[in-house]
Amino acid sequence: MRKVWETQGARAEGGGTRLSGWIAFLLASALFLMAPGRARAESASATSHPRDARAIHRGRKVFNSNCAHCHGEDAAASDSYYNLPQLLADKSDAFFFHTVTHGISSKGMPAWGGILKRGQMADVLAFIRSIEKDEGITGD
Numbered sequence: 001m002r003k004v005w006e007t008q009g010a011r012a013e014g015g016g017t018r019l020s021g022w023i024a025f026l027l028a029s030a031l032f033l034m035a036p037g038r039a040r041a042e043s044a045s046a047t048s049h050p051r052d053a054r055a056i057h058r059g060r061k062v063f064n065s066n067c068a069h070c071h072g073e074d075a076a077a078s079d080s081y082y083n084l085p086q087l088l089a090d091k092s093d094a095f096f097f098h099t100v101t102h103g104i105s106s107k108g109m110p111a112w113g114g115i116l117k118r119g120q121m122a123d124v125l126a127f128i129r130s131i132e133k134d135e136g137i138t139g140d
């Protein structure tokens, strides 16, 4: 019994050496592949903001303290003139950033360019898009 166990052990050890060679090789290639991958992920987040639960949560806070008294608590204004998830469903992200930054003075929509950071606007947009998604609001 013991003898069998030992031979198996020895065989496994031999395999182990080959295996750790493979692991080292795989690790090295993984690191090599991950390096540019991480750079890509970083540059992507600089242009496209993450829309995860945390961004949505932050956006909701920014929204409720800056936008809610016109656009409704949690963006749920019952008046469709003010309801952003409905208004924005068929509009681009670029339109959102432009409008929020510069406002629409003729309609009484304030400009937020000097007040909110772009990241905060992106959080607000993440929040609004999440409502559109939850409520199945589409552009048409």
Ligand code: HEC
Pocket: 063, 066, 067, 068, 069, 070, 071, 080, 081, 082, 084, 087, 088, 091, 095, 096, 099, 100, 104, 107, 108, 109, 110, 112, 116, 124
């Ligand atoms: C003082 C009231 C007021 C506040 C505060 C306000 N808005 Fe507005 N907003 C308006 C009015 C009025 C309009 C024009 C509504 C329309 O055309 O249907 C508007 C329009 C918009 C639009 C364009 C909607 C479209 O599709 O035409 C966006 C985007 C928007 N607001 C975002 C925001 C955000 C984000 C905030 C908070 C940072 C905010 N607003 C705060 C009054 C306000």
